[in-house]
Amino acid sequence: MTRIILLAVVSKFASRPSCTPVSRTALREIGMHSSGAILRVAKVARCWKALLLSVLVLTPLLFSQTSTTSLHGVISDAKGAVLPGATVTIDDPATGFTRSTTTDSQGVYQFVQIPPATYSFSASAKGFATVKQENVRLLVGTPGTLNLTLGVQGEAVTVEVSAQAQAVNTEDATLGHAFGTEKIESLPFEGRDPVGILSLQPGVVWVGKNVDQSFDSRGGSVNGARSDQTNVTLDGIDNNDQELGRAFQGALRSTLDSLQEFRVTTSNSNADTGRSSGAQVNLVTKSGTNNWHGSAYEYNRSGIGEANDWFNKQTQLNSGEPNKPPHLVRNTFGATFGGPIKKDRVFFFAAYEGQRTRENFQAFRIVPSDNLRQGMISYLTCGAGQATDCANPTQVVALSPQQFASLDPNCGPNGSCPLGAGANPAVLQVFQTYPHPNTNAVGDGLNFAGFTFSAPAPGKLDTYIAKLDINLTQNGNHRVFVRGGLQNDHSVLKKEPVSQTGDSGPEFPGLTPNLLNLNNSKGIIASYTAVLRNNLINNFRYGYIRQGEDTVGTKNEHFVHFRGLDNPLGFNTSTNSHVPVNNFVDDVTWTKGKHTLQFGGNFRIINNIRSSNST
Template structure:
């Protein structure tokens, strides 16, 4: 009696924990079935044992009055289902394949005889090959497929492109769409913990821990009708790490790809440039096995990728004649003309600009432009990157009814010169900008069988994904010289040799907690629980903090060129180009500008301070549902989920909103005041009516035929943080661009 009271008390505690507990995801599923005799009669009271074939860990259940049994929370793996009942031979089905969030149905028939005899049926005969329990539309990509299907770069997410409902580029899975939805509507998890970039949340299959075939066991892609315990996404993609077993298994691997058989591009050939370098090296190893037989297991994977590549880039450069002030054009009669802008106006070359021109190489590719004063320079920009992965998983089952799992993932990436983001060195031998990142994800769970009918899983985790974009350019002048004003949408006449990118970066940690409880009662399997997610986005941006001088004619520097100075006349577009070229060569400053930021609500604008913001957002949900086996061939699912997506807030209250709400937005006399944490003013009102019903039915009229139908509502996490930060960045009360003209 005391033992029963203990487990009941513990169950109550865990239920309340679930109600006060991000959207970690449930990775377990249920194994169900019926036990009958040779005449088709049901057998109540039969002991059913589920044994993991890799670890020998077992669980038991007892059939109900209808001969049905349910194991409500089973981890992915290969199992044996066996039965034992007085007066009957033992029956068993193996191997039974249990996959992530896909219910498995195993029916067993027992024959009259002694319990010392056993009838074993292979899994292919005894296990239903289709989902007969709920209306989820999902696809499992298992370990055999991950190992055997060809993958360019060993990126597992590419296999998502092969699934029904997924559309996208044949090479870039991260940009794919599921059932036509935005990429942000997919919820991507690794070992139950969110694995997405929550600052720029746009891609469906981009993982902050890139998913390699060496450590992913399998994944489940649910495209519609996800069950009631799955939230924060219209589609669900669940990745699971490989685990250890009683047997030791390991591998060492090396993959290499090079350009030996690659052809050069047409444009590189035409410019006399060698082909892009490809020297990709991927190598590492993994090992899994036991520490304590039948109880403690491990899996570890470590790998590196070295890629000393180059990428072909092209820049617009001035011709040698244009550098000397010689400007070519077609006059009004269509005749070619050339004038020297310095002689035409009396302007002299600026020595600072000349020092910049000296950094620009001679043209080698005239195909880039048809302007006679400009040409092209093509070269292979260094695109070297280094990456490494560390992946660890531990499974511990110290007692029959308790199982603990833990996993840790680390990914490091460094690309000192980054052509992919167009922040690399402008020309060979000059400083460029790149990025570096060390990302980590951890997950842990405790699954407890509190009684023969009640199972609970508590899961928690976190991911950290700091990324920093840095520039090797030191701006020794103390200021920048710019050829155009990007803020006005202008484009440089020709390439500025200085990489003027300013450092920026962010860290967007996510903390996840989930509790999920299952209760088997007769033909019902009730599930209920809760989720909590804490999202923090700590970002910085130094853009504009170094003074910049934009060259050209403007207020205080009148343009000395007029159409009448050009022999034969000149078209308006050519005159504008000539003026832009002369303004640069002569070093005329039309605008000087610098950005000033606040560091607190009381600091005022601080010289040299970069923009820093800490955005916080919390999510909370609770759910309840039931899988009701109405008959041996019909199962009904119903449930309700409630989600709370909290209003984002700025940690220091560094945001400004009109006083008076939405009505003040169009009021020309409106005032603004601080909003965010500590101010008593939210960015907008909380939405408390996010109720998500979920119903479904599965009907199995024949052995290998199932009809399923379902209806559900999903509340998704869209690109919320970027929406908020974009609004904050455009607020002149917290950041100002000071400009002086002439």
């Protein structure tokens, strides 16, 4: 199935007599797939000018999903009078990126569409001392504000200060929080999973990892919006889970040590986000710098101090086995490395992370009771001639194999029962292959009983990330980056629809797992940012992310099924799912006088390719 989605918000720059008055914005959404087409178009003015397929934001300093940021402020003198024509410059010594502008008639300066980083800031004006400010930290999607006062040149030649730009967002109504590298590295998270950080935002519902979100979509719900309404972007490109729509879980995984920073907007997102009513998640990958830098790490959670599962402990004690807890061992390791290929011009960054888990979970199966294994049938009755409540029978009657056989006196080897009257001996032979029941937590308490065991669910995750940054010009006014990512995962699924209890893993101890999950998702992202003029910036990005998940079942086993019982051998189908997404994003920022106009478009082509051996 192929689906093409085009989202745009369009607004005209000025009214003309030949144009029909219309509302300020209009939304276009076109969806196409193999079974038909859906077209919903809200028409705008019938003007001789072609309407731009774009997102136009008339509020200053709004941000698109291109993972950039901005800085603005006012330059004034010691008496509070604004200084028009002052020269303002920001510089990132780590990458050689620099950009300059001049203040307008109100003393206001603006830097838009700039990469998140820690900048050096300087301001100068004729007759005034130059002010330099270090460590101006700008986070992704968070408008920075920095106002400076210049003293007359006779007082000092250069004034150097060190501080950060204002962290409070006073430019728009978005609610959320940005995390920088320091917070990402210092916060402890189980399994080094970025999802753990994203779930810390106010208004986010977190139900833990033990809830299967295929059947429970509460996990990741933000301020009442469904979890599949969260929009995840990686370096400005759509990175949503197109299959299950899980919140905070992209199609392409990012490791903690590969993230420079990210921001989660939980409410009041701007029009330029382009889609979804839930949270907006922007993730930014680290880049190389003029300095060589790297890291190596390993986190190990051993089996020391493991606690036993209550059901597993009860089963072991009843069977005379030692109290042995299930395994819970996790080993996460990786490394990062980055640096310059050519100083101030070309940089690279690479990261690898692997995770090996040796975990068990408590699985339940429904098996024949010991009586049923011998051909004895049990049922409830209200009693022969007794004044009992027949609506709620409590008396158990067990029929012996002979009594069961006598229920059909006409059944014989020459008639409808070639194997003789009573229980089918072939079925009883299959019943002997089941393990004896060891729990009453599942089953009907009569003919069907429960069997529970500690099921192994090992996992192997590998993540590869590489990024190349190029300053096409010395000052970085024309920048290109390319990012590639690859996953190689192999894990045992813990839930399945075929099992009577919903538990997956091996059907019984000693058997192979019923369902394996293989993930080989991969993607490439490319970006070109061009400062066409001091007041005109274009940012184009293309991303191809192929979400590939295969579920491998055990359909090569014999299929033996009894209604109400789990199969004696696992029997599951295999499914191959590939969802490639091509995403084209372009954003233009134009400063005209006191106004900053931002417009652009987001075009996505989504294919859903599936195959299965289900019959």
